[in-house]
Amino acid sequence: MSNQLPDGGECCSPLAREPLTEDWAGDLARMFKALGDPVRLRLLSLIASHAGGEACVCDISASFDLSQPTISHHLKVLRAAGLLDCERRGTWVYYWVIPSALHQLSAVLLTEGAAVPSPTCAEAPA
Amino acid sequence: MSNQLPDGGECCSPLAREPLTEDWAGDLARMFKALGDPVRLRLLSLIASHAGGEACVCDISASFDLSQPTISHHLKVLRAAGLLDCERRGTWVYYWVIPSALHQLSAVLLTEGAAVPSPTCAEAPA
DNA sequence: GGCTTGATTCGACATCTGTCAATATCGACA
DNA sequence: TGTCGATATTGACAGATGTCGAATCAAGCC
Numbered sequence: 166m167s168n169q170l171p172d173g174g175e176c177c178s179p180l181a182r183e184p185l186t187e188d189w190a191g192d193l194a195r196m197f198k199a200l201g202d203p204v205r206l207r208l209l210s211l212i213a214s215h216a217g218g219e220a221c222v223c224d225i226s227a228s229f230d231l232s233q234p235t236i237s238h239h240l241k242v243l244r245a246a247g248l249l250d251c252e253r254r255g256t257w258v259y260y261w262v263i264p265s266a267l268h269q270l271s272a273v274l275l276t277e278g279a280a281v282p283s284p285t286c287a288e289a290p291a
Numbered sequence: 292m293s294n295q296l297p298d299g300g301e302c303c304s305p306l307a308r309e310p311l312t313e314d315w316a317g318d319l320a321r322m323f324k325a326l327g328d329p330v331r332l333r334l335l336s337l338i339a340s341h342a343g344g345e346a347c348v349c350d351i352s353a354s355f356d357l358s359q360p361t362i363s364h365h366l367k368v369l370r371a372a373g374l375l376d377c378e379r380r381g382t383w384v385y386y387w388v389i390p391s392a393l394h395q396l397s398a399v400l401l402t403e404g405a406a407v408p409s410p411t412c413a414e415a416p417a
Numbered sequence: 418g419g420c421t422t423g424a425t426t427c428g429a430c431a432t433c434t435g436t437c438a439a440t441a442t443c444g445a446c447a
Numbered sequence: 448t449g450t451c452g453a454t455a456t457t458g459a460c461a462g463a464t465g466t467c468g469a470a471t472c473a474a475g476c477c
Contacts, residue, residue: 180332180393181339184354190329190336198327202465203316206306206323210316213307222424228310235466237425242464256423256474267306267400274397328435348454361436363455368434382444382453 179275196270199246204229205239209248212260219261305401322396325372330355331365335374338386345387 185193200206211225212218226236240260243249248267251260311319326332337351338344352362366386369375374393377386 180336181344181388183336183340185333185336187329187333190332194327194329194332197323197332201320201324201327203313203320204465206316206320207311207313210306210309210311214309218307223422226424231465232467233424234426234468238465241425253424253473258424262307271397271400274393274400330435357435358437359454360438360456364435367455379443379454384454 180273193270193273196246196248196266199242199248200270202239202242204231204235205243208236208239209243209262212249213262219259221257221259223257225260306399319396319399322372322374322392325368325374326396328365328368330357330361331369334362334365335369335388338375339388345385347383347385349383351386 200209207228208225211228212220215224222233222236222240226233229236240249240251244251244260246266248263249260250263251258253259326335333354334351337354338346341350348359348362348366352359355362366375366377370377370386372392374389375386376389377384379385
């Protein structure tokens with residue numbers, strides 16, 4: 166599980182700058198795949214938007230029509246992908262997102278090279 | 292295929308601002324799932340980084356150890372997800388990325404709410 | 418210690434996915 | 448028109464994935 170960036174300075178090189186290496190593509194794909202499920206996306210969003218940036222399983226599982234083992238499974242997938250972390254506090258287990266991981270994925274998708282016009286969702290460049 | 296943003300002003304609301312709706316999560320998940328394969332990520336990257344921002348299948352398929360139908364399948368998945376578009380020009384078919392789609396995904400992942408410490412993917416392992 | 422509640426793990430199952438070989442389609446060009 | 452090269456589609460199949468119920472583990476409480 167090497168969520169680490171490729172050694173050296175090419176941190177967060179966007180997709181469009183140069184072809185991804187196989188290793189780097191594998192790491193990224195593992196993270197994107199974790200995001201490739203509506204339940205997991207909603208889980209991530211619920212946790213990220215929860216007060217304090219963290220939430221316990223009991224808080225979030227109520228928002229889904231799924232069994233608790235299923236929620237637990239999805240949380241595990243997100244955690245294995247390096248997108249979440251968790252900690253047990255007494256009876257409850259709290260989860261929070263790892264911002265640097267999301268940030269890394271976000272940066273990869275910025276296709277600066279590819280003449281992004283400024284279309285529908287023009288996140289005004291900060 | 293509604294890759295469109297939800298109607299109204301909530302364009303590109305990041306994950307952390309508020310919980311994703313089911314519909315919105317479904318749309319996003321479809322796109323992220325398409326990115327959740329190393330082959331497809333490399334395809335996308337090869338195309339995006341190719342001269343002119345577009346490439347024909349014959350250009351890119353040589354970079355893979357996969358059969359031609361498999362490459363074609365992955366390209367179809369990326370296209371169905373709204374990440375690529377293509378056009379036939381004589382004998383060859385050219386593909387290019389749709390920057391606004393990548394941009395949209397990138398924006399969603401920006402967890403402004405979640406106290407991202409220091410941008411550049413600094414691993415900053417706590 | 419024995420319950421109760423919250424969460425994970427296990428085992429099973431149907432479905433989805435990635436891959437290939439074979440075949441079909443589309444354009445160019447003799 | 449027929450053939451050829453470039454892509455796409457089809458059909459099949461092994462392996463991965465999402466889901467559940469049952470069992471298990473962890474911590475607090477009687």
